């Protein structure tokens with residue numbers, strides 16, 4: 001297979017973790033006989049320094065000519081947020097990409113790896129029932145794209161409104177994504193809304209039910225968002241695919257992101273209706289550890305697996321990366337963010353050291369396939 005990938009490392013740890021992810025991509029290409037060419041482009045504060053904008057036209061053009069986008073993370077240190085280089089950096093970069101390419105569905109897998117159970121804040125007996133959830137979040141609707149208004153009421157009271165808008169086509173499109181994903185997993189979709197209050201949620205629930213008729217092999221369950229927030233903490237094992245709106249998905253998937261134990265372990269994908277995708281770790285630029293060598297490259301390496309699976313339908317290669325990561329963790333290799341004080345069997349490695357081990361396992365696996 002021959003594919004071209006736009007690579008946008010961004011700021012902070014973006015460059016260092018992307019370097020390791022690209023080593024994994026190269027090894028996969030060599031071992032499985034693919035040709036993946038890459039073009040780097042600036043985004044975020046790194047782009048602002050050169051172009052006075054967080055998402056330059058040049059970067060846009062490179063993304064447009066690619067088959068997929070690998071994205072690192074953007075944003076500056078909290079103490080410098082007022083500077084033009086960092087002000088609105090995340091929104092300008094990520095929302096511009098979302099709008100430009102109409103990414104309508106966000107995939108965020110959240111899994112607790114047995115070897116890292118101790119990092120999960122839930123009780124042992126709850127984790128042992130299994131935590132393996134795929135969040136599918138709608139990305140182009142809701143109050144994020146509806147009208148925002150701040151005004152003085154006739155009585156002179158400061159007032160603000162944010163309009164939630166969903167149409168049935170938007171809902172059906174993302175529901176299709178969730179049902180198809182559930183067919184390849186454990187066959188259950190939990191659709192999360194606030195249908196006891198919101199009209200947009202009543203429409204959401206009705207349309208999801210209609211879409212479900214085309215997937216008789218998948219079980220559909222409806223859940224109110226407030227209950228879902230409780231259930232994620234009480235018993236996450238009940239969830240397979242969680243399908244939800246833009247705002248509920250933003251909040252629920254971030255709450256669940258704490259379960260695996262580090263942002264350095266999570267990857268996500270944003271896909272449009274043509275199957276074009278952007279792959280990124282949901283964490284930020286981690287300015288507190290940038291340049292120290294302590295960044296965990298696993299999140300970015302797993303974005304490569306998601307890209308191979310969703311954009312290029314290379315399931316074997318995607319699973320090989322995921323298995324190599326898991327084996328490396330089983331052997332006790334730990335970056336600082338996932339290390340456990342006093343654990344004798346662990347081997348502390350830096351960002352490059354972790355990816356070296358993952359590369360070793362990939363090379364062995366490919367040579368015996």
Ligand code: NAD
Pocket residue numbers: 013017072073074075076077078090094262263264265280281282283284285286287288289294295296297299337
């Ligand atoms: P953050 O996600 O960057 O970091 C939160 C904590 O997680 C930090 O302690 C960090 O060291 C740790 N962490 C994150 N990724 C890690 C990794 N791969 N390995 C080891 N540890 C990791 O959040 P923050 O510190 O609040 O934000 C820093 C900047 O990132 C801000 O400018 C923020 O706006 C931006 N941000 C960007 C994105 C994005 O690009 N998608 C997302 C969130 C935040």
